[in-house]
Amino acid sequence: MVFRGTCACGPILAGSLYQESLSEIFAKKPDWTAAQRLLEESVALDPSPFFVHIELANVYLTQGQRDRALHAYSDALKYAPSDPQFRQPIQAQIQRVSIDTTGNIAPLRDPFLE
Numbered sequence: 001m002v003f004r005g006t007c008a009c010g011p012i013l014a015g016s017l018y019q020e021s022l023s024e025i026f027a028k029k030p031d032w033t034a035a036q037r038l039l040e041e042s043v044a045l046d047p048s049p050f051f052v053h054i055e056l057a058n059v060y061l062t063q064g065q066r067d068r069a070l071h072a073y074s075d076a077l078k079y080a081p082s083d084p085q086f087r088q089p090i091q092a093q094i095q096r097v098s099i100d101t102t103g104n105i106a107p108l109r110d111p112f113l114e
Helices: 010-025 032-045 050-062 066-079 084-099
Strands: none
Touching (some): 010 032, 010 050, 032 050, 050 066, 050 084
8 A cells, every 4th residue: 555645744843853852951960052053953843832832932032132032032922822820921022032241041831751
């Protein structure tokens, strides 16, 4: 039997890339460049998981890329569920990143990694 057709495999691959990025982020010595690349690929394949945008924004923040972090946090808010428990922390983080120019902002905790 031979399969002929298309496969919408983007979300499956995106999930694998996200999981791989977490290995880079939480390694003994994090590889921020690899994590950023993996997360950017993941959101390009499937932008709907808001928590992937949170991790990408955190990586940008860690690397001092404030504008990119703001954009990624905004994307996280765009895809976040309507539940205030998810939206409020993202909104607060956007505000912190928008007004704090010192670079001393803690990453936003991913609600699904708790």
